[in-house]
Amino acid sequence: MEILGLLTSLLTPLVVLILGMKINKALEKTKGVMSRESDWQALWASKFLEVAYEYHTRVTEMVTGMSQVQSIEHSKRPGWEDESGEEAARVGHAMKRLTVLDWEIQSVVRFAPKHGPLVVNAEKRLHGLLMELRRTLRGDLEVIRQGQFEFDEAVRYAHAEILGLAPAREALPASGA
Numbered sequence: 001m002e003i004l005g006l007l008t009s010l011l012t013p014l015v016v017l018i019l020g021m022k023i024n025k026a027l028e029k030t031k032g033v034m035s036r037e038s039d040w041q042a043l044w045a046s047k048f049l050e051v052a053y054e055y056h057t058r059v060t061e062m063v064t065g066m067s068q069v070q071s072i073e074h075s076k077r078p079g080w081e082d083e084s085g086e087e088a089a090r091v092g093h094a095m096k097r098l099t100v101l102d103w104e105i106q107s108v109v110r111f112a113p114k115h116g117p118l119v120v121n122a123e124k125r126l127h128g129l130l131m132e133l134r135r136t137l138r139g140d141l142e143v144i145r146q147g148q149f150e151f152d153e154a155v156r157y158a159h160a161e162i163l164g165l166a167p168a169r170e171a172l173p174a175s176g177a
Contacts (some may be wrong), residue, residue, distance in 0.1 A: 041111075045162040049109040055101040055123070058094045060150055061129055063141060065091040069136060094172040098127065109141065112158035119158045122151040 025037030065087055072084040106121060126147040133139040160166065 013038060041146040041163050044108060044111055045159055047113075048105070048162060049155070049159050051101055051104045051108065052152075052159075055098065055105060056152060058098050058101065059126060059130065059144070059151075061092055061094040062098070063133070063144055065094065066133060066137065067141075080114065091134070095130070096128070108162075109158055110165075112161040113156040115154060115161045119151070122147070122154045126151050 068087045069084055069091065070088060072080050102123060106120060111117050112119070126144070129139065129144045129147050133141075133144065
């Protein structure tokens with residue numbers, strides 16, 4: 001009986017050690033998979049934020065550029081035609097870049113199924129406001145600024161969703177930004 005007790009007291013720590021090593025190995029494997037997923041999320045969330053920020057910046061360039069074109073044309077100072085043409089070319093470049101950014105935004109927001117459509121809706125609304133301003137050279141710039149803010153808010157929620165995080169504030173309404 002003493003031998004059985006001694007054998008049991010020696011085998012128990014050995015069994016615990018073997019089970020502990022197996023559990024540790026399984027945890028390390030799971031940790032590695034989660035780390036790779038986290039890296040993937042961080043990469044795409046970063047790319048999305050970069051593209052959305054550039055979109056925001058190009059909107060600002062367009063609005064201020066169109067305002068400059070109007071101001072230059074109204075001034076009629078010497079060389080105004082060349083200056084106006086240069087500024088109009090910058091506005092045109094910003095508009096072309098917005099088209100590329102739109103494509104990239106719509107590619108990445110697929111990783112945010114809940115808030116991604118809000119980004120697309122806000123972006124389309126903002127794009128429409130810009131096109132109308134460009135076409136008529138008239139418009140309420142505060143409406144465009146509000147559209148820009150709605151786009152930025154939608155981006156914030158989609159970015160958090162891509163990262164698998166809850167945004168700091170209450171979620172946007174599902175009906176749109």
